[in-house]
Amino acid sequence: MKKSNIFNKLYIFYRDGFSNMTVGKTLWLIVIIKLFIMFAILKVFFFPNLLNSTYDTKEEKSEHVRHELINKAK
Amino acid sequence: MELLDVTLVNWSRAQFALTAMYHWIFVPLTLGVGIIMAIMETIYYKTGDEKWKTATKFWMTIFGINFAMGVATGIILEFQFGTNWSNYSWFVGDIFGAPLAIEGIFAFFMEATFISIMFFGWKKVSKRFHMISTWLVMVGATLSALWILVANAWMQYPIGMEFNPDTVRNEMVDFWAILLSPIAINKFFHTVLSGWVLGGLFVVGVSSWFLLKRRDVDFALKSIKVGAIFGLVSTLLIIWTGDGSAYHVSQKQPMKLAVMEGLYEGSEQANLIALGVLNPAKKSYNDTINPFLFKLDVPIPGLLSFLGYRDFNAFVPGIKDIVDGGYKSPEGIAMSFAEKQTRGKKAIQALSDYRTAKVNNDTINASLYKAELVDNYSHFGYGYLEKPEDLIPNVPLVFYSFHIMVMLGMYFLAIFALVLFLLYRKKIENSRLVLWVALLSIPLGYIAGQVGWIVAEVGRQPWAIQDILPVQAAISSISADSVKLTFFLFLFLFTALLFAEIRIMVKQIKKGPEAE
Numbered sequence: 376m377k378k379s380n381i382f383n384k385l386y387i388f389y390r391d392g393f394s395n396m397t398v399g400k401t402l403w404l405i406v407i408i409k410l411f412i413m414f415a416i417l418k419v420f421f422f423p424n425l426l427n428s429t430y431d432t433k434e435e436k437s438e439h440v441r442h443e444l445i446n447k448a449k
Numbered sequence: 450m451e452l453l454d455v456t457l458v459n460w461s462r463a464q465f466a467l468t469a470m471y472h473w474i475f476v477p478l479t480l481g482v483g484i485i486m487a488i489m490e491t492i493y494y495k496t497g498d499e500k501w502k503t504a505t506k507f508w509m510t511i512f513g514i515n516f517a518m519g520v521a522t523g524i525i526l527e528f529q530f531g532t533n534w535s536n537y538s539w540f541v542g543d544i545f546g547a548p549l550a551i552e553g554i555f556a557f558f559m560e561a562t563f564i565s566i567m568f569f570g571w572k573k574v575s576k577r578f579h580m581i582s583t584w585l586v587m588v589g590a591t592l593s594a595l596w597i598l599v600a601n602a603w604m605q606y607p608i609g610m611e612f613n614p615d616t617v618r619n620e621m622v623d624f625w626a627i628l629l630s631p632i633a634i635n636k637f638f639h640t641v642l643s644g645w646v647l648g649g650l651f652v653v654g655v656s657s658w659f660l661l662k663r664r665d666v667d668f669a670l671k672s673i674k675v676g677a678i679f680g681l682v683s684t685l686l687i688i689w690t691g692d693g694s695a696y697h698v699s700q701k702q703p704m705k706l707a708v709m710e711g712l713y714e715g716s717e718q719a720n721l722i723a724l725g726v727l728n729p730a731k732k733s734y735n736d737t738i739n740p741f742l743f744k745l746d747v748p749i750p751g752l753l754s755f756l757g758y759r760d761f762n763a764f765v766p767g768i769k770d771i772v773d774g775g776y777k778s779p780e781g782i783a784m785s786f787a788e789k790q791t792r793g794k795k796a797i798q799a800l801s802d803y804r805t806a807k808v809n810n811d812t813i814n815a816s817l818y819k820a821e822l823v824d825n826y827s828h829f830g831y832g833y834l835e836k837p838e839d840l841i842p843n844v845p846l847v848f849y850s851f852h853i854m855v856m857l858g859m860y861f862l863a864i865f866a867l868v869l870f871l872l873y874r875k876k877i878e879n880s881r882l883v884l885w886v887a888l889l890s891i892p893l894g895y896i897a898g899q900v901g902w903i904v905a906e907v908g909r910q911p912w913a914i915q916d917i918l919p920v921q922a923a924i925s926s927i928s929a930d931s932v933k934l935t936f937f938l939f940l941f942l943f944t945a946l947l948f949a950e951i952r953i954m955v956k957q958i959k960k961g962p963e964a965e
Contacts, residue, residue: 392569398510398957399568402517405949410521412942417528421935424531425925426539437617440539441804444617447922448797448832 457929464936471943475519481648507962518950537923542618552596559589602633639690647894649680654891657884681865699757705908709851715767718751772837793832796825842910850900857897
């Protein structure tokens, strides 16, 4: 009973907070668009984690970097 | 192939610089205005004066706009680590990962939790709890800065780790050495204080606008007073931490100091340059051309020696000395570039030979190669440099950035002191020229922060990690065109965000405190 009361209070707190926002609504819209562009477009299509997407094991990754570090010095 | 590498290195660096610089447009104002709004709310809590509440809410809205625009812009830097700087990301291992993870888990969630109470809780929680929440938001924001700055300081002065040739990673062996490194502590305070100075300038500038318009005068006077006191104290403190930076740079990154001062030939009792114009005809570190067309020293003999080594007679090495070696440094007689390069090449060869020995189950030779790698590891990165010029950062960019930063620091001190003097004399409202100057000084706070980062980051080139990994070894072997494409994508995205921020913020400022 007490737990649901806390959750209810929290729900009302955030509901009232969000609904009473003025400039905040515009800001949230910008934040959501920005996060969508970053994570759903840039991260997915332009910024793969090169080592994670190419190699499965830690040994393979360290071998790749070792190879890179040694060859770049030649 | 070499040309392609240079192009890739430059575009990767340019992209990182672009995103870091845009990120640093948003962050310092959050740090500075945030503390000012918390101070105002504390005054409201103590006095119960509703006018302070109105002022707090106005600056809180400005804080919120800036926070929303800037939030997650730093994550893009992490995207780049995985794609453009994968060698670096793997090589630094958990040393970079741990502070960033702590930032994500602790500081960010702390901010996120209390920021909702700060914005939504005015009539829902007690005055005391609300004020504490506001301060906790700022503690969280500042701690976020701490962890990323600890990671950056480690790149400038790598300690507390051991290189593991089996995993090809630097592994953390002493967390506290990394966290409490003198470079990290000084960098944290210097950087956060730069945000506080900007916050002071911003509040003073915006309040000046209200006074010029003769609008909301009581609010503007309250705000300008808090902003100017806060700005003045922050500027004094940043001069102190700046002195600490100069000292640490002298000890750990002498090339950066030499470039900051355009010092080619070192000397004892070295003077600090107040103003100078570099000679574009100087093309090489070891030609005989005078590096300056004009220079004016600070009239305290040996000030640079004192700032760098706490001794007016100390020897400050120039670029040529650092390349040639042979001078007395804090670690003993300095090695030349050629000696360091030889050690670096030995270390890289030992890494290669160690691997071969391990594959062949040749444990005796493996341990010998490992010992050779450990012996020479402190100069590992020099093995990638071909010639002494590769060791020298861009002198004009760092020299002018450093002197612009210092001059702006002095200017901020003067403007805050002048505003406070006029406030004390009750003449600020009619000092329209000073109000205009204060308003127009807001962009200078941003410029000071940006040139400060140029000094810190361009000044340590070619290193991604000081002495251990240069940028050309740190980058991934990917297409330069793909980096170029994402550079322009970021340029577009961040510029759009910046324009949105300015537009929303100006509109909100024009509405004034009564809109709250």
